[in-house]
Amino acid sequence: MAEIVIDGKSYSFEGKPKLLDFILSKDKEVPFFCYHPSMSAPANCRMCMVKVGQYVKNRDTGEYELDEHGERQIRWFPKLQTSCNMDMMDDMIVHTHETDNLVKRAHKDTLEMILINHPLDCPICDQAGECPLQIQTYKYGPEGSRFEVKKQHKPKHVQLGPRVTLDAERCINCTRCTRFTDEISQSHQLTITRRGDKNHPTTAPGTVFDDPYSMNTIDLCPVGALTSTDFRFKARVWEMNQTPGLDITNGKGVNVDLWTRDNLVLRITPRHNPHVNDYWMTDKGRDAIQLYNENRLSTPSLRLHPKDKDLVMTSWDNTLQTIQEIVESTDSKQILSLGSPYASVEENAAWAHFSQTILKQKPSYTAHVEKGAGDGFLLVDDQAPNTAGCDLLGLKKRTKAALKKAVSESQVIFSLHDDYIERGWITKEDLKGKTWIYFGTNLTQIANAATLTVPITCAAEHTASYINVDQRIQRTYPAKETKYTNRRLDLEMSEGRLDRFGTKFDHWVNEDNKIDCKPLWEIVSDLFSLWGQTITYRHGRDVLESLNQTITALDGITYQAMDDHRGVLLSTSEPQEAST
Amino acid sequence: MAKKGSKNTATNPPTSYSFTKEQLKEIEALKAKYPEVQAVTLPVLWIAQDSFGHVNPDVQALVAKTLDLPESHVHGVAEFYTQYFKEPKGKHVLDVCTCLSCGLSGGVDIVRHLEKKLGINVGETTADGQFTLQEAECLGACGYAPMMQITNDVYVNHLTPEKVDKVLDQLISGSTPDFESIAMPLVDSTHTTKRGGSNE
Numbered sequence: 001m002a003e004i005v006i007d008g009k010s011y012s013f014e015g016k017p018k019l020l021d022f023i024l025s026k027d028k029e030v031p032f033f034c035y036h037p038s039m040s041a042p043a044n045c046r047m048c049m050v051k052v053g054q055y056v057k058n059r060d061t062g063e064y065e066l067d068e069h070g071e072r073q074i075r076w077f078p079k080l081q082t083s084c085n086m087d088m089m090d091d092m093i094v095h096t097h098e099t100d101n102l103v104k105r106a107h108k109d110t111l112e113m114i115l116i117n118h119p120l121d122c123p124i125c126d127q128a129g130e131c132p133l134q135i136q137t138y139k140y141g142p143e144g145s146r147f148e149v150k151k152q153h154k155p156k157h158v159q160l161g162p163r164v165t166l167d168a169e170r171c172i173n174c175t176r177c178t179r180f181t182d183e184i185s186q187s188h189q190l191t192i193t194r195r196g197d198k199n200h201p202t203t204a205p206g207t208v209f210d211d212p213y214s215m216n217t218i219d220l221c222p223v224g225a226l227t228s229t230d231f232r233f234k235a236r237v238w239e240m241n242q243t244p245g246l247d248i249t250n251g252k253g254v255n256v257d258l259w260t261r262d263n264l265v266l267r268i269t270p271r272h273n274p275h276v277n278d279y280w281m282t283d284k285g286r287d288a289i290q291l292y293n294e295n296r297l298s299t300p301s302l303r304l305h306p307k308d309k310d311l312v313m314t315s316w317d318n319t320l321q322t323i324q325e326i327v328e329s330t331d332s333k334q335i336l337s338l339g340s341p342y343a344s345v346e347e348n349a350a351w352a353h354f355s356q357t358i359l360k361q362k363p364s365y366t367a368h369v370e371k372g373a374g375d376g377f378l379l380v381d382d383q384a385p386n387t388a389g390c391d392l393l394g395l396k397k398r399t400k401a402a403l404k405k406a407v408s409e410s411q412v413i414f415s416l417h418d419d420y421i422e423r424g425w426i427t428k429e430d431l432k433g434k435t436w437i438y439f440g441t442n443l444t445q446i447a448n449a450a451t452l453t454v455p456i457t458c459a460a461e462h463t464a465s466y467i468n469v470d471q472r473i474q475r476t477y478p479a480k481e482t483k484y485t486n487r488r489l490d491l492e493m494s495e496g497r498l499d500r501f502g503t504k505f506d507h508w509v510n511e512d513n514k515i516d517c518k519p520l521w522e523i524v525s526d527l528f529s530l531w532g533q534t535i536t537y538r539h540g541r542d543v544l545e546s547l548n549q550t551i552t553a554l555d556g557i558t559y560q561a562m563d564d565h566r567g568v569l570l571s572t573s574e575p576q577e578a579s580t
Numbered sequence: 581m582a583k584k585g586s587k588n589t590a591t592n593p594p595t596s597y598s599f600t601k602e603q604l605k606e607i608e609a610l611k612a613k614y615p616e617v618q619a620v621t622l623p624v625l626w627i628a629q630d631s632f633g634h635v636n637p638d639v640q641a642l643v644a645k646t647l648d649l650p651e652s653h654v655h656g657v658a659e660f661y662t663q664y665f666k667e668p669k670g671k672h673v674l675d676v677c678t679c680l681s682c683g684l685s686g687g688v689d690i691v692r693h694l695e696k697k698l699g700i701n702v703g704e705t706t707a708d709g710q711f712t713l714q715e716a717e718c719l720g721a722c723g724y725a726p727m728m729q730i731t732n733d734v735y736v737n738h739l740t741p742e743k744v745d746k747v748l749d750q751l752i753s754g755s756t757p758d759f760e761s762i763a764m765p766l767v768d769s770t771h772t773t774k775r776g777g778s779n780e
Contacts, residue, residue, distance in 0.1 A: 188650030
C-alpha cells in the first residue's frame with residue numbers, strides 16, 4: 001500500500017491514480033478547466049498546479065535522509081506540476097494552494113493570463129452562474145487586470161452546427177470540445193484553428209457540427225463559448241429549478257436534469273450516471289422539452305357526435321361517467337385494452353389492474369423498435385423508454401398486423417400514450433365507427449382522431465419508474481406543476497428562489513403553463529370507485545408497493561433504492577445490485 | 581508591375597486536386613517512418629504545398645482523404661503553421677521581418693520600398709502572380725537585420741533597397757539568391773581569459 005502526504009495529511013492509495021482525481025475524491029479542491037474525468041488530460045489550461053516533492057531515501061540503506069532537525073528531507077520537483085496528468089507515487093508529498101503561497105500565486109497568474117482576452121460579458125452570458133471560470137476567478141483570481149490594451153477580437157455568434165453557437169472571444173482553448181468529438185462521440189468534427197491569442201475551436205471548412213451528441217460540448221465548455229442555439233438568452237441559471245429526470249425519447253434511460261421556470265422545461269442536461277450514460281446524452285433527448293411544454297392535452301375532451309370535427313372540453317366527472325357508461329354498455333369481448341411502452345411502469349400497472357378487474361382482460365402493447373436507429377452508444381433501436389417494463393408486467397406484445405386486426409375486431413379501444421397513427425401502424429380510417437378512449441399527454445394524431453381524450457401527467461410531472469433496455473429501473477421526479485399540484489406542498493418538488501420569493505403579482509413569476517391533467521393512477525382510482533371498489537393509488541409509490549408483492553423481480557424495489565444506487569439493475573435471481 | 585489585388589491571382593487554381601502516383605508512393609514511404617499516421621500530416625502538407633503552391637481547404641481535404649484522417653485535424657494543423665499557405669500565393673513569397681531587431685534596423689523601410697516597387701500592399705499578391713509581400717515576425721536572424729525569407733526557404737540578409745532590387749531581378753530571371761555565409765563575430769579568447777581566468 002503506497003502512501004502520499006497531501007497538505008500535511010497522509011493518505012494511502014493503490015495503483016496509479018492521477019493526482020487531481022485523487023485530491024478531488026478526498027473532498028478537497030484544486031481548480032481546473034481542461035480536465036474531465038472521462039477524457040484524456042492534456043494539461044493545457046495550467047490551472048491545476050500543485051507543488052510536488054518526494055522524500056529523499058538513502059540509495060544504499062533505503063533509509064529516509066533526515067535534515068538537521070531530524071525531519072525527513074524532501075526533494076521538490078523543480079517547478080510546480082499540473083496535478084491532472086501527474087501519476088501518484090509512493091512517498092510523494094503534495095502542497096495545494098491551501099498550504100502553499102507559490103501555488104496560490106500560480107493560480108492567480110494563470111487566471112490573469114486566461115482572462116487577458118476574455119470579454120467581461122458575464123451579465124449577458126448564458127454560462128454565468130454555472131461558469132467554472134467565473135467561480136474560480138472569484139476564488140483564486142487576481143483582483144483586477146493589469147492589461148490596459150485593447151482585447152483581441154475573435155468571431156462571435158458563429159453557427160458551428162444546427163444546435164451549437166460559438167462565441168470565440170469567450171473561449172479559453174481548454175480543448176474539451178475537440179477532445180469530446182475525438183474521444184467520446186468520435187465524429188472528429190472539431191479542431192482548434194490558428195494559434196496564440198487568435199485560436200478557437202472550429203469545424204473543418206465546409207463542414208457542419210451536426211454530431212448527434214454535439215450539445216454535450218455546451219455542457220462541457222467551462223466558459224460560455226459554446227452555447228445552445230435554442231436556449232441562448234432564454235433564462236439565467238439561478239432562475240431555474242433543476243430536477244432530476246429521465247430521457248424518455250429512447251430506451252436507453254439516460255439520466256437527465258430538467259431545468260424549469262414558470263412550469264416550462266427550458267432545457268435538459270445530462271446527469272452523471274456511470275452505469276447508463278456517464279456524463280453524456282443525445283441531442284435528440286434534449287428535444288423532449290417540446291413534448292413537455294408544447295401541444296399538451298389539457299382538460300378532458302369528448303367528441304359529441306362521430307361526425308364532429310372537433311372535440312369539446314368536458315369535466316373530469318363527466319369523463320369518468322362516460323367511460324363507465326361505455327364500458328357497461330359494451331360486451332367485454334368488444335373492448336380492446338392497450339398499454340404503452342411510452343408510459344411508466346406504474347401507469348401500465350395501474351391500468352392493467354383496472355383492465356383486468358373491470359374490463360376482464362390483460363392489456364396488450366406494441367413495442368416501438370426501429371432497427372438500425374441505434375449506434376452502440378446512447379442511441380438504441382428501442383424508441384420507447386419502458387418496453388422492458390411492459391414485458392415485466394406481463395403485457396402481451398402485439399405486432400403491427402396483430403394490432404390492426406385487434407382494432408378492427410373491437411368496438412371500444414382504450415389506449416395509453418402511444419401514437420399508432422404517427423408510427424404508421426394504423427390509419428385514421430381504422431378508427432372509423434370505433435369508440436377510442438385515449439389517455440395521453442400530447443395532442444398527437446391519435447388524440448385528434450379519438451372519441452375521448454383523457455390528459456395524463458407526463459414524465460416531467462409525476463414520480464414514476466421506467467425500465468431501460470438493460471433492465472435498469474430508474475425513476476423520475478415531478479419538475480412541473482399541474483393544475484392539481486403545488487410546488488410548496490409537494491415535498492418531492494424542488495423549489496427555486498423565484499418559487500420561494502416570487503408571487504404571482506410580480507413580473508418574475510408566471511402562473512400559466514399549468515396543464516389540467518392527472519396521473520393515470522389517480523384516474524384509475526376514481527374509476528374504481530365508480531364501480532364501488534376502494535382501490536386507491538394516490539402516488540406512484542402506492543402502485544410500486546403493490547407491485548413489490550406481485551412481481552418477484554420488483555421485490556424490494558423502492559424509490560429510495562433507485563435513488564441510492566442510481567437506478568437498480570433488475571434480475572430474477574439477484575434483484576438488488578451491489579452499490580456503486 | 582501594375583495592378584494589385586490578392587484575390588485575383590494569376591494562375592487559376594485547379595478545381596480538383598489529386599496526388600500523382602509518385603507522390604502517393606512517397607507518402608506511403610513516409611507513413612512507414614512514423615508510429616502514427618497523424619505525424620505524417622506535416623510532411624504530406626509540404627508535398628501538397630510544393631505541388632499545388634498552397635494548401636487551401638480543398639487541398640486539406642485531399643490530404644485528409646489520402647491519410648484517412650479527420651478533415652478537422654488536417655485543417656487544425658495547416659492553420660497552426662504560418663508556413664503553410666491557406667490560399668493561393670505568388671510564385672515568390674517575400675516574408676520581410678519587421679520584428680524588433682529588423683524593425684529598428686530598417687525592416688519597415690524595406691517593406692515600404694517593396695510595396696512601392698511591386699505596387700501592392702503588405703499581404704497582397706502582384707497581378708502577374710510573381711510576388712506576395714508579407715510581414716513576418718522574428719525569423720531568428722537578428723544578427724543580420726534587416727532580413728527577409730523567400731518562399732519559406734532562403735534568407736536574404738543585411739537588406740538595403742539596392743539589394744532588394746537586385747534580389748527581385750534575380751527572382752524574375754529565375755534564379756534564387758545565393759546562400760550567404762555570415763560569420764558571427766567571435767569572442768576574443770584573450771578577453772575570456774581576462775574575465776574568467778580560471779581555465780588556465
